[in-house]
Amino acid sequence: MTNIRWPLVIRRTHKWLALFVGIQVVLWTLTGFYMVTVHIDYIHGDHLVRAPAVSPFELDQLIxxxxxxxxxxxxxxVKLQRLLGQPVWRVRSADGAFLVDAATGKKLPPLTEERVHQVARRIYTGDPTIVSSRLLTEAPMEMQTAKPPFWQIEFKGWNRPTLYISPATGELISRRHNLWRVFDFAWMIHIMDYENRTDVNNPLLRVATWSxxxxxxxxxxxxxxxxxRRKRKKA
Incomplete structure (x- = not known):
């Protein structure tokens, strides 16, 4: 029976593991550095939208x-809120949300593109120039957790600031920009979920971690x- 040369086996095992894991370790380091360097509030796009102005309602004039x-x-x-300064009731049911005119009680139709532009410009904090607007019926990768349809409004700017607005209620669903997109890509690399970018305990990540x-x-x-090691003295 041949004796196993354990140092040689361990050395080769270490070499191939280092080759397999080394690149991913570098990627973990780089993506982790980016995610802790850029402030998370900036990534969330809090700077892109302004808080809605708070003003009292004249309840005696409303339904x-x-x-x-x-x-x-x-x-x-049922929630009382404002749409472009006008009081409306936001009604949510199993079939979705819609608006009711708080003064007349009439159900309002979905917002037109022009009205969506007005809503977007009112809440956006930067250059109000809109470069593109689309009503999406399929969610892009950056909005995979939201249920369409929604309006995608992109404003002028190097960061490609984008607002997603509900066509039914005019509410802001989410905001995106290029630094968020880089963060999302870095997160995908970091957790090694290349499909949905949400599973932090996927098999590939476990294999890489244990390796x-x-x-x-x-x-x-x-x-x-x-x-x-000291050699043993011969008797």
Whole structure:
């Protein structure tokens, strides 16, 4: 029976593990550095939108909530808010959300493109020049967690600032920009989920993580083995 040369086996194992994991370790370092360097509030795009102005409602001139519920019995939530300064009831049901004119009680149709532009310009903090607007029925990768349809409004700027607005209620769904897109790509590389970019416990990540652990263990063993050992004295 041939004796196993363990130092040689461990050295080769360490070499191939380092080759397999080394590139990913570098990517973990670079993507992690980016994600901790850029402030998360900036990534979220908080600087792109302004907080809505708070003004009181003249309730005696508005339709009351029970009347709205009586007209729409399937409503799960009724909320008073403003659309371009006008009071509206936002009604949410199992079929989706819609608006009701708070002064007349009439159900409002979905917003036109012109009205969506007005909403977007009102809440956007930068250059109000719109370079493109599309009503999307399929969610792009950067909006995969949201349910379409929604308007995609892109403004002028190096960062490609983009607002996503509901066509039914005119509410801001989300905002995106190039630094967010870089962050999303870095997150995909970091967690090694190249499809949905959400699974932080996927098989590929587990394999890479345990490979890195075994690489470290084999490297530590080789380090200890490399130290000179005293030869035993012969009797």
């Amino acid at each position: 009351e909530a029970p009347r709205v519920v009586a007209t729409h019995p399937h409503a799960e939530e 890195a652990v075994f690489m470290a263990i084999s490297g530590a063993w080789l380090l200890l083995w490399s130290f000179p």
